[in-house]
Amino acid sequence: MGIAIMTSGGDCAGMNPGIKRFVEYSIEKGLKPYLICDGLEGLIDNRIQPATHADVAGIITKGGSVLRSSRSARFFEPEYRQQAYDNLKAHGIDMLVVLGGDGSFRALDVFYREFGIAFCGIPATIDNDIFGTDYCLGVDTALNVIRQATDQIRDTASSSRRAFVIETMGRDCGYLALVSALTSGAEICLIPELPYDLDSLKKRFQAEIADGRTYMIAIVSEGVDFAPQLTRWLEEEVGMEARLTVLGHTQRGGSPTVLDRLRAFEFVTIAIDALVTGSNDGVVFYKNCQMATRSISEVVSGRSEISPVYLEEGRKLTR
Amino acid sequence: MGIAIMTSGGDCAGMNPGIKRFVEYSIEKGLKPYLICDGLEGLIDNRIQPATHADVAGIITKGGSVLRSSRSARFFEPEYRQQAYDNLKAHGIDMLVVLGGDGSFRALDVFYREFGIAFCGIPATIDNDIFGTDYCLGVDTALNVIRQATDQIRDTASSSRRAFVIETMGRDCGYLALVSALTSGAEICLIPELPYDLDSLKKRFQAEIADGRTYMIAIVSEGVDFAPQLTRWLEEEVGMEARLTVLGHTQRGGSPTVLDRLRAFEFVTIAIDALVTGSNDGVVFYKNCQMATRSISEVVSGRSEISPVYLEEGRKLTR
Amino acid sequence: MGIAIMTSGGDCAGMNPGIKRFVEYSIEKGLKPYLICDGLEGLIDNRIQPATHADVAGIITKGGSVLRSSRSARFFEPEYRQQAYDNLKAHGIDMLVVLGGDGSFRALDVFYREFGIAFCGIPATIDNDIFGTDYCLGVDTALNVIRQATDQIRDTASSSRRAFVIETMGRDCGYLALVSALTSGAEICLIPELPYDLDSLKKRFQAEIADGRTYMIAIVSEGVDFAPQLTRWLEEEVGMEARLTVLGHTQRGGSPTVLDRLRAFEFVTIAIDALVTGSNDGVVFYKNCQMATRSISEVVSGRSEISPVYLEEGRKLTR
């Protein structure tokens, strides 16, 4: 029984530990594992090869994905999906494990309904915005990359009496920014989920500066799209010299933390177990500390939300 | 209403973020926060002082505990517990938050029954061996310290065709060693919870070496007390040059990871909420992804256990 | 004999180890050490205090400067320099150690000629652009911050088949960018010191991409002011999806590396020795592996240059 793995959409840390676990556990289960390179594009172009232990030797410590990833426009077209199916059939593959985001899951759900190739999706995106799961692969590593950068910036902020605005990734989800703010002692945090009050912030900080505050850290989620403006506002309205740092793609990389390696291990184990026992349309969720599979319709049925406890605390950083 | 915090027993990362959250949240709740230095010894010797925001500025990034910790023999004696009580009374403190291990919780339980000072314990030990909670503060940071060291050792192991034995902490609990082994691709893992079969391991590795294996990583928990012997066995029986690295106290230190900062935040918030609402004998547990308080009798009623899923996987590394 | 230290201009790692060495060595030499906060601004506003061992306990591991830094417009005006002098006289300080850039050295040279306060400057700037010295404090730590970020970006670049442009600091000096490119295997490096040929680069990379190259790293010095344009050029002309990361102020921070701590120790030792033996207008240089003092006129007499060996190698990354 052939089973294949691909990493799709945006890349993140944890994918490589997942690929390693995939190969080892598949072999343990008496399956024939295959690797698909370059995500859906590679599925279309038959970049599919049998996998051995040697293929995954040493990759557990590496960030990103050795299989690479892609966003595929061609997969939207039936002829290319037919091609993808023909490729899988030729290799004798009838089960797919996919590490990626909900976009990839939807695509494979369509594929499943057309061709019957069972798949199990593993939520993997540093944005942590897939509905139904408390955790997406890559988030812990991204948070710790942000933490290191924020600690470095704090050194220079405190030495130069400046305000620093740090823009994090997240698409439309403020999780990375909010958790980073709560765990770094930032003074301001702007995320899409919460309204903010600049006048209130201005009053508060002018008072604190008069009272001795010498520097400040503000963390802004990219989804708010306000980091440069906030930087200018800090200089012009609040009266503190300010600098902006856009953290960028360092947030996608880095050797996976232990948590991301562990979750990758668990996600992939559950995914393969589910496929082997006949599950054919599912996504693995991590909810209430349990790994379980859910149907794709659940994933697309709602918007992910940040815990109210964090949001409650985050409000204080918006006014 | 006076509320005080102490860190007790072995120190670990996450204690400082917890202390910071304690001061800020206490003030938010209209309480008067106090800091007790040097754990139970400091409680006896009145090293108690009122806390301000300035006391906790910048500590969120620091490993260890700025309040320091202690193991107290004197606290076992009633006269010193009386002294401790008198100190608290003099300061008007009637609530205690304690970050530490079950030893500290038991001591404060006795203290509560004698003097009625309510306390809430927060499990904090890198050994992750407190019954009832899935997570103890400090574990994630310790795991990532081990990960970095293991990655460094892997460089030299692969370059010198050697087997490396790495001894981790854990007291009698193999959690640190097992999770480290599973997330680093180690070939052998010995922990107190699992029997091991040296003959089986010898057969397996002699075959793998004949087949091309050039190096090996073995992770041994201190509770097994076998690391030096395993190192000798690798050289004499398996036939691969071997070296031992005892990781030691680096595992206790390091800037707290984001997860440890987040859990510290959550643990302390729940602890203060519980005390304020009249709970007077409890420990905060993190179970099934929820923070909740439980009575001390639950803590001492059983032995912590590692998840069967991990143990199952761990067995393969023992034979 | 009073001797004071200040950190001036841009902050950098290594300043804190320098401040610690200053206090300890001054005391050893029988001098009375003073700390000046906030650079020249603090000198004007009398933020001067006697220093003790306690002031510098634990700072050796910290990035930035606990004394903070400033760029002073007021110091250009004679009345404020008079005020500064009066402050020093009041404290009995007649020797100054200054960690900063050539701007600070020039200011203190003027001050010396007016008031006779001997100073010794220590080159400290991550840009590494002070003429006469091979090494400026802060450079090694900045290079390793860039290295970590580049390694993280390489993970995602290789996983997503993209070209990544990384903009580093440096003002008008390409040292940070060039050394980073040479030690990270970057494919392109644009610095102010070297002309570049986009057509030649385009030909070369289009051939390499046809031949199998899947991703690319380009490092651009801020002094070239071309990073966004290069990013667009990569997408539009070379035909590879491209992203830009501006590393920003993380390059100023971070716990000082061993080299920066060692150089700080050496720089400060030489500076104090020079002042004690009557030198009254000098800068400490690190040249040919020796620490030696030179007069300020030497510093301002030329432009720093990057080693021809590095430039030679760098040319290959411009065409």
Add this chain to the structure above:
Amino acid sequence: MGIAIMTSGGDCAGMNPGIKRFVEYSIEKGLKPYLICDGLEGLIDNRIQPATHADVAGIITKGGSVLRSSRSARFFEPEYRQQAYDNLKAHGIDMLVVLGGDGSFRALDVFYREFGIAFCGIPATIDNDIFGTDYCLGVDTALNVIRQATDQIRDTASSSRRAFVIETMGRDCGYLALVSALTSGAEICLIPELPYDLDSLKKRFQAEIADGRTYMIAIVSEGVDFAPQLTRWLEEEVGMEARLTVLGHTQRGGSPTVLDRLRAFEFVTIAIDALVTGSNDGVVFYKNCQMATRSISEVVSGRSEISPVYLEEGRKLTR
């Protein structure tokens, strides 16, 4: 013209950047590069293969050596050296670059005198004990591994009021220990090069403890062979609880720092230039900030020494 590279003796960071530079620069110079695996043992057993760019893609960030290393007993015997020579002749290789220690240089010097195969040695050992050169590859990375571990231990030392003894590598050279002590603020440092006075240390620390000192860091070089005894002495004589951490082989690993990558680049460039211009018995030294070749007889003519400036400062940590 065939030129080959091997890494020999103990492994260290910087070897991989050196191997990468070797392949690229050899090709640039119109030479045919070869890789020898497993040091002298591989030379004997013909583990020699032609090198391509693909062989060294991505290795610049990796610790250790992808060619691995060995200590060869067989190379002492003429028949095996003959075998080694025959292997090189068969491949058309008449130039060797060797990254290793003086033991490897001596062996290849004998080999050169017997068979005329020119070699250029590059000093590579974390012990930094090769006479004639100020710098050996791998030292900067090792120092920063020690720094991180020492910072982690400082967290727990200060939290638990303990003295910590940290044993570093170094064979008979105290460089690693001494520089680590000077740049981490350690209170005690014992190295082979300096006598120490326990009575004096005891008096001093008993006074400091009475005066408020709560913890202590001692760094001991393995060459002194006294770390466990010092630990006991601290508890029994000085009266402070003490723990020992032997840093072990983590000191050999880790991604090479920028300095090690840069020196590797420079060392290899000079080595290949020297061989190409007809030098046939030499070692590359880094002295007074210059790379230059010297004859092997110079290397073996003396013992390396630590700078008197560092030793002077180190004395204060021995009594």
